[in-house]
Amino acid sequence: MVHRKRVTLRDLAEHLNINTSTVSRALSEKSSEMISPDVVKRVRKAAREMGYKQNAAAYALKVGSTKTIGMIIPDLMNPVFPPIIRGIQSVLDQYGYTAFLAYSQNNEGTAHTEVERLISRGVDGIIYAAAFRKDSVVELCKSQGVPLVLVNRVVDQGDVDTVKVDDSLGIKMAVDHLLELGHRKIGFIAGPKDISVSYIRLRAFTRTMAEHDLEVEPHRIVEAHALSEAAGTQAMSVFLGQNPDATAVIASNDLIALGCFTALKQFGYSCPKRLSIVGFNNMPYLDWFATPLTTVSIPHFQMGERAAELLLKRIKSENLDYNEEVLLKPKLVIRDSTAPVIRPKQKSDAT
């Protein structure tokens, strides 16, 4: 019994000998009060029995809203994003919205085309978790009148809704932690500086150090070409080459921090004995690692929730000019990759 044909409003109407408009109104929560309670009851009963499902395409065409949104993340393989996505969807579900998922692959060009695809699909709004500091996507959305909220990564020009965590505070906590452990020669493995989080975290690092009257020399900072594991080991290799005396590094990212571990191993150094490492993001399963990573934790799920709430609000209000910023608090989770500094007996301890 294959029902290739779905049951439509007209089918219901004919079956009940009433007009399709009455059926439509009876089914709608808001307009059902125009209709006599008795009819409403009969219509809904018939709808249930005959298995009526609203045709989303027809609705979208008529009303102009698809009840869908698009979300763009850099890469699903980065374990940071699944919780964010879940957060988004948890609130979307409550309002009958559904989400498309697309990837930027850390490339603004593909992000742009993906956004175009989503807009062409008629999404009511977009959550963008892959922004570059200078990003054409925000112009695109603005020109097309599509609500947009940025999450995690933000954009230099200020007039757009954003949900982010206080990266500066996070880095400050990391630095303070290392200082308390006695570290002074601290390095920073930054991410690409065209991504806001990389930039902000790096600046927060130097600023916090400065507040403690610690000058950070240029060779203490090296920039990874991506927020990835591979880029991390590459960057850490050059760092270790030019900083044999460093006792700790902060990585812009957990993935970069992992990369640091393998570079460390290649140099025959051990963590945390020879060098402490702290990451950023608190990705899942870190507790299981051989040397569990000290890292600053961000409220992934909550970020998703707030972003979705903000977007829905913006979709409703039709007021695109206003922009809001919600700032979430990070917190430091201390594990085994950081330890008190050991005063070297000699200047160099080439193992």
Place this chain on the structure above:
Amino acid sequence: MVHRKRVTLRDLAEHLNINTSTVSRALSEKSSEMISPDVVKRVRKAAREMGYKQNAAAYALKVGSTKTIGMIIPDLMNPVFPPIIRGIQSVLDQYGYTAFLAYSQNNEGTAHTEVERLISRGVDGIIYAAAFRKDSVVELCKSQGVPLVLVNRVVDQGDVDTVKVDDSLGIKMAVDHLLELGHRKIGFIAGPKDISVSYIRLRAFTRTMAEHDLEVEPHRIVEAHALSEAAGTQAMSVFLGQNPDATAVIASNDLIALGCFTALKQFGYSCPKRLSIVGFNNMPYLDWFATPLTTVSIPHFQMGERAAELLLKRIKSENLDYNEEVLLKPKLVIRDSTAPVIRPKQKSDAT
């Protein structure tokens, strides 16, 4: 410059002083050959300049195909699924399809309602990675005429397209590996038996053992109430309670295997010295773990690809009766959680 109104076919037609049907045909790849090359060129140029984007809702309403599919997974937090999703989308992208993502939360009821939602959204097909052995979703899809392909988890009744890996072979490899290491007292932490993978893997375990003339007694098998970490430690606790002599266990799942680790720790046992563990799935980042898990690896990404290909094929052919099964090969990746058995000096070594 907020363009709240999108440019439509009619806008193009009026601007060019031709009929909308001509515009439509000129833009379509297939029917553009009915139109003079000159007109086609002009239309496409104008479309580009005026920023025309096809209205997906209108197209869907008219043609009946939304060029979207739905995928249902148990839970995004399970690190096995992101690669599968990526695989699916990588082939979907090539054909202009987009995917909705929904979660069953390992509950057939919610899976059912999610599928209904997706169908109501007009998806052209569904990829279902969360099936139970007896699952109403396949009936639902069949009755609604919606193409369905199962991935990873399959269903008892046979007539539905599936992409799966040879679980039995995977377990056989795991058992053989343990036997080679000298293990004989091997346990199995099974998953819920209403999920095909749990059931099949368990059966493969007892069968393979039998092939080696090893009877497996009932107390050697305990069933976790879910394919999750928590369920794993719970099950492993009862296992250890009733099997003080066991030297190895196979877990139905990496997540369950992780749970086994913590149960082990609670008993003060060490892995692999006291007990070897092997998992299933080869989730990401296992290499980083304190004791890297020996596990059977499945081709996640490829599974996604094949599932998408199969679904697209089924969507095109309109032939719902036929069903196909693609079977992928697993392989064993040996890490540190398995080691040769140590012959106990005494019968009991209560630490």
Place this chain on the structure above:
DNA sequence: CACTTTAGTGCAAACGTTTGCGTAATTCAA
């Protein structure tokens, strides 16, 4: 009782496409 108001329902247009069919203009065969 004659009237205005109100409640309940039907009619028809519209959303932006696609596509079968008709028709005018062009080409071809003879």
Place this chain on the structure above:
DNA sequence: TTGAATTACGCAAACGTTTGCACTAAAGTG
């Protein structure tokens, strides 16, 4: 040059909804 075949395009219907408006019948008002 004439008729048939072909090419290129326009006309209009249809997909399944929603919604402003018109209409009927009942209820309320004086």
